[in-house]
Amino acid sequence: MGKAVLKENGVIWTSYLRFYYLSSAVAERSFAALDERRKRLHLPGLNSAGLNKLIWESWDWNAEGEEWTPSPEWKRSVLDTILAKHIPENGKVVEIGPGGGRWTETLLERSDHVTAVDISEECLKVCSERFSESENISFVLTPGDCLPEVEDGSIDAIWSFDVFVHINRKEVSKYAIDMFRVLRPGGVGVIHHGTVGGENGGWRSNMTAQGMIDELESAGFEIVDQFTEWTDQGKEHQAGLYGDAVTVFKKPG
Numbered sequence: 001m002g003k004a005v006l007k008e009n010g011v012i013w014t015s016y017l018r019f020y021y022l023s024s025a026v027a028e029r030s031f032a033a034l035d036e037r038r039k040r041l042h043l044p045g046l047n048s049a050g051l052n053k054l055i056w057e058s059w060d061w062n063a064e065g066e067e068w069t070p071s072p073e074w075k076r077s078v079l080d081t082i083l084a085k086h087i088p089e090n091g092k093v094v095e096i097g098p099g100g101g102r103w104t105e106t107l108l109e110r111s112d113h114v115t116a117v118d119i120s121e122e123c124l125k126v127c128s129e130r131f132s133e134s135e136n137i138s139f140v141l142t143p144g145d146c147l148p149e150v151e152d153g154s155i156d157a158i159w160s161f162d163v164f165v166h167i168n169r170k171e172v173s174k175y176a177i178d179m180f181r182v183l184r185p186g187g188v189g190v191i192h193h194g195t196v197g198g199e200n201g202g203w204r205s206n207m208t209a210q211g212m213i214d215e216l217e218s219a220g221f222e223i224v225d226q227f228t229e230w231t232d233q234g235k236e237h238q239a240g241l242y243g244d245a246v247t248v249f250k251k252p253g
């Protein structure tokens with residue numbers, strides 16, 4: 001087989017093919033080893049608050065987060081079928097991890113006020129420049145597990161997309177308690193997160209689908225929905241590339 005490939009394609013092409021197979025095998029084994037070690041030794045991987053801060057402070061935000069938008073139809077569908085369905089109009093909203101403002105733009109259009117909470121000062125700076133004309137936005141720097149400066153029971157809805165996929169369960173647990181504190185009775189939350197503890201790669205945290213439900217329920221929330229995909233106008237969409245999910249929850253009352 002090797003000789004036939006060499007004969008038909010030449011030395012250079014065949015060498016690249018060998019290198020491709022070899023490096024794929026090395027990458028696969030390395031990932032399995034680091035995943036196993038992270039779980040066994042309870043390492044934070046790249047998902048601690050400290051590393052998230054470092055990573056996102058130095059991210060190039062020129063694309064305003066649209067590098068994570070797989071298609072304009074997908075984004076439109078997230079806005080129409082998830083955001084508009086659950087985030088009430090004219091409310092007070094907290095967005096956790098606005099990044100370059102990919103969702104903040106729409107939240108600002110439909111809300112009385114948006115509090116943008118991020119672990120990265122750079123993200124808050126980028127958003128404050130991008131939305132400098134808006135009078136209904138304020139910015140809060142978080143240590144990565146809470147919502148400082150947000151008053152108890154003052155918020156109608158919480159939105160966070162492509163953020164909790166990178167946050168470990170230890171910090172998610174603290175966030176759940178603080179989200180319960182700031183939401184008014186009947187207030188809702190929509191959080192996008194990982195489901196398989198990072199096993200699919202994509203630099204996901206140790207969160208699982210059931211882990212998210214457990215953390216939210218133990219903070220006092222009711223779970224409204226949890227889904228990994230949805231259909232809109234006959235087209236199927238996924239919450240993320242790595243089996244990610246969206247969980248919708250509500251503070252009783």
Ligand SMILES: C[S@@+](CC[C@H](N)C(=O)[O-])C[C@H]1O[C@@H](n2cnc3c(N)ncnc32)[C@H](O)[C@@H]1O
Pocket residue numbers: 049052053056057064065066068096097098099100101102103117118119120123142143144145160161162163166167171
């Ligand atoms: C992948 S970007 C997503 C940005 C934006 N939500 C979007 O979808 O385009 C991750 C964002 O989460 C923020 N972030 C990461 N860890 C955080 C934490 N523990 N608390 C708050 N924000 C965090 C980062 O600073 C960054 O703004």
